[in-house]
Amino acid sequence: QKEVEQDPGPLSVPEGAIVSLNCTYSNSAFQYFMWYRQYSRKGPELLMYTYSSGNKEDGRFTAQVDKSSKYISLFIRDSQPSDSATYLCAMSPPLGQGAQKLVFGQGTRLTINP
Amino acid sequence: GAGVSQSPRYKVAKRGQDVALRCDPISGHVSLFWYQQALGQGPEFLTYFQNEAQLDKSGLPSDRFFAERPEGSVSTLKIQRTQQEDSAVYLCASSFGGGAGGYTFGSGTRLTVV
Numbered sequence: 001q002k003e004v005e006q007d008p009g010p011l012s013v014p015e016g017a018i019v020s021l022n023c024t025y026s027n028s029a030f031q032y033f034m035w036y037r038q039y040s041r042k043g044p045e046l047l048m049y050t051y052s053s054g055n056k057e058d059g060r061f062t063a064q065v066d067k068s069s070k071y072i073s074l075f076i077r078d079s080q081p082s083d084s085a086t087y088l089c090a091m092s093p094p095l096g097q098g099a100q101k102l103v104f105g106q107g108t109r110l111t112i113n114p
Numbered sequence: 115g116a117g118v119s120q121s122p123r124y125k126v127a128k129r130g131q132d133v134a135l136r137c138d139p140i141s142g143h144v145s146l147f148w149y150q151q152a153l154g155q156g157p158e159f160l161t162y163f164q165n166e167a168q169l170d171k172s173g174l175p176s177d178r179f180f181a182e183r184p185e186g187s188v189s190t191l192k193i194q195r196t197q198q199e200d201s202a203v204y205l206c207a208s209s210f211g212g213g214a215g216g217y218t219f220g221s222g223t224r225l226t227v228v
Contacts, residue, residue: 008154034215043118043205043219044157088156095213100145101170102217104156 003027006089006105015114019076023089023105026070030091030103033065035074038086038107047087048074079112086110116140118220120206126226127196135191135223139208146189147217148181149205157205163189196227 006023013019021035032051036044048063050056056063062075072091076083089105119138127133139146145164149157150173159173165186174181178197183189193200204223209216 004156006156032215041221041224043207043221045219046215046217049215090156100147100162100213101159101173102149102157104158106154107156 001026002106003103004089004091004105007108008106010109010111012111012113013079015079015081015112017079017112019079019083019110019112020073021076021087021089021108021110022071022073024069024071025091025103027091027093027103028067028070029093031094032092033063033072034090034102035061035063036088036090036104037083038088040085044088044090081112081114084111118206118208118218120204120220120223122223123221124224124226126228129197129227130195131227132192132194133196133225135193135204135225137189137191137206137208137220139187139189139206140218143208143210143218144186145209145211146183147207147209148189148191149207150175151203151205151222153202160191160204193225196225198227201225201227 004025035048038044053065053067060077064073086107086109088107090102121136148160151157161181162170163183178194180192207217207219
């Protein structure tokens with residue numbers, strides 16, 4: 001079993017819909033949680049970065065972390081065709097325990113239909 | 115430069131051939147990381163440098179893989195005697211510190227072993 005599980009999709013929704021993406025993980029040492037967006041033939045681009053449990057909002061994007069359930073989510077409001085990409089969750093343990101190393105989920109391929 | 119630059123963008127190698135992949139990090143970035151991304155999967159950690167010191171090489175899949183960063187700037191990932199299972203996108207990332215939230219990824223080198 002992988003340390004980080006993410007449904008690969010594909011997920012297809014109409015423009016303007018609310019999108020919910022999520023990951024589960026097994027390593028309770030993870031403290032830093034990230035969401036990356038990856039367009040085709042490009043490198044991952046950091047979208048959201050959170051530490052420990054709670055919510056974080058940035059424009060149309062909201063990241064949630066529930067450490068008790070080992071579950072993280074990314075919500076995209078008012079989705080746009082330009083949001084079509086693969087979304088990767090990533091996480092790492094605290095400093096001193098290999099913080100530099102990220103563990104990624106498989107990625108969810110998202111398509112927003114005009 | 116403005117971003118992390120990787121070359122070549124695409125590489126086709128015959129099985130058994132040696133290859134060298136180059137990464138030019140963002141100027142001044144101390145930390146440099148290599149990841150391997152197989153088709154349809156998330157990136158997997160290979161190795162990490164802080165300046166010229168290779169602090170973690172736990173993700174290198176075999177002794178055919180070797181990475182260096184001799185002057186603390188440009189890095190080269192070398193794969194000897196390539197095998198078909200080495201076919202993947204090799205991503206380089208750099209950050210000013212070592213923290214998980216500060217990565218900037220390059221667009222990667224797509225290696226195909228035939």
